[in-house]
Amino acid sequence: MSNALIQIKDISKTFSEPKVSKTSYVLKDVNLNVRKGEFFILLGPSGCGKSTLLNMIAGFIQATDGQLIANNQEVIKPGEDRGMMFQQADSSLFPWLTVKENVEFGLRMKKIEKSERNKISKHYIDLVNLSGHEHKFPRELSGGMKQRVQLARVLANNPDILLMDEPFGALDAMTRKVMQQELIRVWKQTNKTIVFVTHDLQEALLLGQKIGIMSVGPDSKITHYYDVNLEYPRDITTSKFNEIYANIQQHFEH
Numbered sequence: 001m002s003n004a005l006i007q008i009k010d011i012s013k014t015f016s017e018p019k020v021s022k023t024s025y026v027l028k029d030v031n032l033n034v035r036k037g038e039f040f041i042l043l044g045p046s047g048c049g050k051s052t053l054l055n056m057i058a059g060f061i062q063a064t065d066g067q068l069i070a071n072n073q074e075v076i077k078p079g080e081d082r083g084m085m086f087q088q089a090d091s092s093l094f095p096w097l098t099v100k101e102n103v104e105f106g107l108r109m110k111k112i113e114k115s116e117r118n119k120i121s122k123h124y125i126d127l128v129n130l131s132g133h134e135h136k137f138p139r140e141l142s143g144g145m146k147q148r149v150q151l152a153r154v155l156a157n158n159p160d161i162l163l164m165d166e167p168f169g170a171l172d173a174m175t176r177k178v179m180q181q182e183l184i185r186v187w188k189q190t191n192k193t194i195v196f197v198t199h200d201l202q203e204a205l206l207l208g209q210k211i212g213i214m215s216v217g218p219d220s221k222i223t224h225y226y227d228v229n230l231e232y233p234r235d236i237t238t239s240k241f242n243e244i245y246a247n248i249q250q251h252f253e254h
């Protein structure tokens with residue numbers, strides 16, 4: 001697995017000083033490999049350390065121990081090869097910028113010239129089906145539309161790796177379902193590598209090719225992996241779907 005795009009080896013994380021006795025680890029000896037182009041799901045209960053792990057892959061926070069490699073480079077800080085999408089669009093999108101300006105924000109930072117910015121933002125606004133809404137402000141958009149803007153903004157920076165932290169967790173059930181289907185379409189069209197965090201087993205099985213199950217913390221780690229060999233779009237009514245669902249569900253029964 002040395003050719004994996006993301007390689008995590010014996011990663012541990014404590015938020016307290018490691019030399020203090022009685023240190024408790026949020027994550028302890030986590031190992032994970034994600035292949036290029038893979039749609040990988042991190043599934044685990046609230047508080048087990050999913051966001052902490054994703055934030056380490058993003059380079060927002062540092063591991064206490066262990067090694068984390070993305071794109072053949074040790075992760076020590078955020079990089080253009082990794083883009084993050086959050087659950088709360090409202091704390092991520094700039095309210096004073098339009099849809100188009102939000103999508104172009106990273107391009108502006110990189111001093112990409114206007115005609116090129118226009119081209120790129122149009123492409124990704126079209127891709128997430130937001131054409132016609134370019135000049136609206138976030139407050140004029142529904143929750144699902146705001147998440148489309150976040151997705152377009154991340155994609156406009158053209159990262160190899162998309163990190164998604166419960167991006168549909170705050171949406172109503174119907175919008176969530178639409179966004180799940182849209183994400184599959186966008187993933188297939190862009191060939192991105194996705195690490196998607198959720199605590200929702202059905203969502204995990206609708207989206208992922210591979211699911212890593214995290215144990216309850218402290219000392220949380222990925223205890224099991226499941227390959228989900230089901231065609232897209234997934235059908236929650238099939239017996240195969242329900243068989244995998246029941247198998248994984250066992251891990252969360254106490």
Ligand code: ADP
Pocket residue numbers: 015026044045046047048049050051052053217
């Ligand atoms: P999840 O995303 O799975 O719900 P988190 O990664 O947010 O879990 O949190 C895992 C654990 O780490 C929780 O017990 C949380 O309180 C703790 N934690 C997260 N961030 C910090 C921090 N910056 N300082 C101290 N503790 C933290």
Ligand code: MG
Pocket residue numbers: 050051052165
């Ligand atoms: Mg979280």
